[in-house]
Amino acid sequence: MTVPASTSSSSSQAAPDRGRDRSRTEEAIISAARDVLVEKGFGAWGVNAIARAAGCDKQLIYRYFGGLDGLAEALGTDVARAIEEALSATPGPAATNYAELVAGLLETLVDVLRANPLMQRIIAWELSEPNALTRSFAQARSRALADWIARLRGDIAPPPGIDAPATNAVLIAAVQQMVLAGAATGGFAGLPLRDPADWERVRLAIRAMAVAVYSERPEGEDRP
Amino acid sequence: MTVPASTSSSSSQAAPDRGRDRSRTEEAIISAARDVLVEKGFGAWGVNAIARAAGCDKQLIYRYFGGLDGLAEALGTDVARAIEEALSATPGPAATNYAELVAGLLETLVDVLRANPLMQRIIAWELSEPNALTRSFAQARSRALADWIARLRGDIAPPPGIDAPATNAVLIAAVQQMVLAGAATGGFAGLPLRDPADWERVRLAIRAMAVAVYSERPEGEDRP
DNA sequence: TGCTCATGTCACCAGTCGGTGATATCCGCT
DNA sequence: AGCGGATATCACCGACTGGTGACATGAGCA
Numbered sequence: 001m002t003v004p005a006s007t008s009s010s011s012s013q014a015a016p017d018r019g020r021d022r023s024r025t026e027e028a029i030i031s032a033a034r035d036v037l038v039e040k041g042f043g044a045w046g047v048n049a050i051a052r053a054a055g056c057d058k059q060l061i062y063r064y065f066g067g068l069d070g071l072a073e074a075l076g077t078d079v080a081r082a083i084e085e086a087l088s089a090t091p092g093p094a095a096t097n098y099a100e101l102v103a104g105l106l107e108t109l110v111d112v113l114r115a116n117p118l119m120q121r122i123i124a125w126e127l128s129e130p131n132a133l134t135r136s137f138a139q140a141r142s143r144a145l146a147d148w149i150a151r152l153r154g155d156i157a158p159p160p161g162i163d164a165p166a167t168n169a170v171l172i173a174a175v176q177q178m179v180l181a182g183a184a185t186g187g188f189a190g191l192p193l194r195d196p197a198d199w200e201r202v203r204l205a206i207r208a209m210a211v212a213v214y215s216e217r218p219e220g221e222d223r224p
Numbered sequence: 225m226t227v228p229a230s231t232s233s234s235s236s237q238a239a240p241d242r243g244r245d246r247s248r249t250e251e252a253i254i255s256a257a258r259d260v261l262v263e264k265g266f267g268a269w270g271v272n273a274i275a276r277a278a279g280c281d282k283q284l285i286y287r288y289f290g291g292l293d294g295l296a297e298a299l300g301t302d303v304a305r306a307i308e309e310a311l312s313a314t315p316g317p318a319a320t321n322y323a324e325l326v327a328g329l330l331e332t333l334v335d336v337l338r339a340n341p342l343m344q345r346i347i348a349w350e351l352s353e354p355n356a357l358t359r360s361f362a363q364a365r366s367r368a369l370a371d372w373i374a375r376l377r378g379d380i381a382p383p384p385g386i387d388a389p390a391t392n393a394v395l396i397a398a399v400q401q402m403v404l405a406g407a408a409t410g411g412f413a414g415l416p417l418r419d420p421a422d423w424e425r426v427r428l429a430i431r432a433m434a435v436a437v438y439s440e441r442p443e444g445e446d447r448p
Numbered sequence: 449t450g451c452t453c454a455t456g457t458c459a460c461c462a463g464t465c466g467g468t469g470a471t472a473t474c475c476g477c478t
Numbered sequence: 479a480g481c482g483g484a485t486a487t488c489a490c491c492g493a494c495t496g497g498t499g500a501c502a503t504g505a506g507c508a
Contacts, residue, residue, distance in 0.1 A: 020474065020485050041353055043267055047466060057487050062467075124352040129265060130408045138409065146414065166429040169415040173401035174394045181397065184354045185362065190370065191393040205390040212436035244455050244504065271496060281457055286497075 026064050026074075029054045033075050038118050042125040072133045079118065080140035086112060087144060092152035098164075099214035101156050103207040105149060106171055110203060113179045120183050123176060159214060171210060178202055250288050250298075253278045257299050262342050266349040296357045303342065304364030310336065311368060316376035322388075323438035325380050327431040329373060330395055334427060337403045344407050347400060383438060395434055402426055 018024050032054035037045050047068060051058035065071040090112060093104020113119060119141065126134040158164035182193030192198050242248050256278035261269050271292060275282035289295040314336060317328020337343060343365065350358040382388035406417030416422050 022485070025485085043353060046464095048464075058466085059468080059488090060486070063485085068466085124348070127404045127408050128348040128352050129267060135409070142414065162432070163425055163429055165413075165415055166425040167433065169413040170398045170402060170426060170429045170433065172413050173405065174398035177397035177401035178394060180351045184351050185359075189389075189393040189396050190366065191389055201387055201390040202394060205387055205394045208386070209391065209394065209433050209437045212439075213433045215436075246455070249455085272494075282496085283458090283498080284456070287455085292496085 022064070025054075025056060025060060028056065029061060029064065029071065030075055030078055033071055034078070034118060037075075037121050042121060042129070069133065073136060076136045076140055079122070079137065080144060083119070083141060083144045084147070086116070087148040095156070098156050098158045099211045101153065102168065102171065102214060103210040105152065106175055106206050106210055107203050109172065109175050110179065110199070110206070113175065114182070114199070117183065120180055124180060124184075162214065167213060171206065174206065246288070249278075249280060249284060252280065253285060253288065253295065254299055254302055257295055258302070258342060261299075261345050266345060266353070293357065297360060300357075300360045300364055303346070303361065304368060307343070307365060307368040308371070310340070311372040319380070322380050322382045323435045325377065326392065326395065326438060327434040329376065330399055330430050330434055331427050333396065333399050334403065334423070334430070337399065338406070338423070341407065344404055348404060348408075386438065391437060395430065398430065 018028065029050065033045070033050045036049050036053050040049065047058040047061050050071070051061060061067070061071055065074055090108055093101060093108065095101035095104055122134065122137045122141070126138050178188060178193065181188035182199075187193050191201070193202070242252065253274065257269070257274045260273050260277050264273065271282040271285050274295070275285060285291070285295055289298055314332055317325060317332065319325035319328055346358065346361045346365070350362050402412060402417065405412035406423075411417050415425070417426070
């Protein structure tokens with residue numbers, strides 16, 4: 001009788017002996033792709049590392065996904081679905097005016113983004129090496145975010161005389177940069193970003209800015 | 225007679241035939257290191273690519289700088305010097321109150337950062353793969369920025385009742401993220417970042433936020 | 449002149465990468 | 479039982495990486 005070829009000679013990750021089940025293998029590969037991106041960064045995101053993490057041969061990545069691009073696309077839809085349900089699960093701020101609405105959304109965004117290292121990696125990737133791959137990621141993320149905001153906004157309109165799209169973009173940019181810097185280096189511009197107290201300062205600062213800019217009445221910009 | 229071994233078989237960069245001059249070669253290597261980082265990104269920042277761009281053998285990188293770490297250190301001091309003189313050359317905003325001071329500083333920062341792709345690469349690097357290398361870069365940058373601000377601030381004090389360090393960090397974070405996103409993808413959160421008009425919107429939005437948050441009197445937070 | 453040493457160049461190493469063809473193994477169907 | 483096809487694994491390729499030792503070349507000095 002032939003020895004059962006003990007399957008113990010595998011990577012440190014994931015039991016390698018799942019039966020010949022294509023769908024399960026595909027899930028394992030996608031999960032491994034996600035794990036590699038989160039734990040090793042996009043610089044190490046390749047067929048070899050992913051196959052190693054998934055405990056299967058890299059040939060399967062080519063067969064089932066058509067290479068890295070197809071795998072990225074599959075992971076993209078997977079990520080988009082995860083984001084949408086993560087956002088739809090978060091309770092929106094019950095605000096009656098635009099300033100409080102935006103302030104609440106930004107605070108929620110800080111929490112959601114801080115709890116989502118995968119999203120952080122994708123954003124950093126997009127900032128460093130924008131390509132067709134990251135573009136689909138960014139597109140899905142942007143769309144989910146826009147839907148979420150539109151859903152929670154309801155019929156609350158921004159005050160006139162203020163460039164709301166630009167202002168909101170700047171505010172969201174601030175949130176992103178702070179979260180990324182905090183995760184990467186634990187601080188930004190001399191401000192520590194480690195303890196919950198540090199993030200409470202950030203949260204208050206962002207809220208104060210949003211409320212201030214959307215509450216103050218711009219001088220002489222009113223319609224006659 | 226032997227043919228003069230035409231030196232045309234080199235990379236597209238830089239004439240490879242500088243006389244046996246160590247200091248000149250070192251400068252060429254540092255310059256090549258900077259160019260590779262700017263044009264190819266930190267993913268391609270290695271001895272092979274740098275030596276190729278410098279038109280010399282990679283062995284010289286090890287001999288003169290002790291490898292990539294030493295070269296990074298040398299480039300770091302070079303960058304720090306460049307930043308300091310770039311910032312010292314920019315005229316500070318002549319403001320008499322804190323809100324206008326911060327608004328002017330942020331607008332200047334947008335311009336300086338947008339005109340400095342090397343700095344953008346370093347920031348993106350730091351956000352993606354923080355290591356001893358990027359830390360020295362970030363440290364030099366942070367110090368130069370702090371000195372610049374301290375120099376221009378003079379004796380103008382922030383209004384009481386506002387967490388100025390946190391607020392300023394958030395504002396600077398917004399500037400960084402907008403500039404990085406603009407350079408990487410040409411837009412952010414649906415807002416285009418290509419034409420000067422786009423950046424004018426951003427500039428106005430940032431100014432409005434800074435002025436609003438530092439002008440508005442926080443209610444009931446005053447000292448008695 | 450001849451010697452020395454700094455400068456520069458070349459060849460090579462082990463390792464990893466993305467990618468592909470050939471082969472083994474097992475399930476289901478007739 | 480036997481066959482076909484899907485699933486999975488192995489072995490290999492060329493290219494590139496960081497790193498190192500050996501060698502050529504030239505300038506300056508005794």
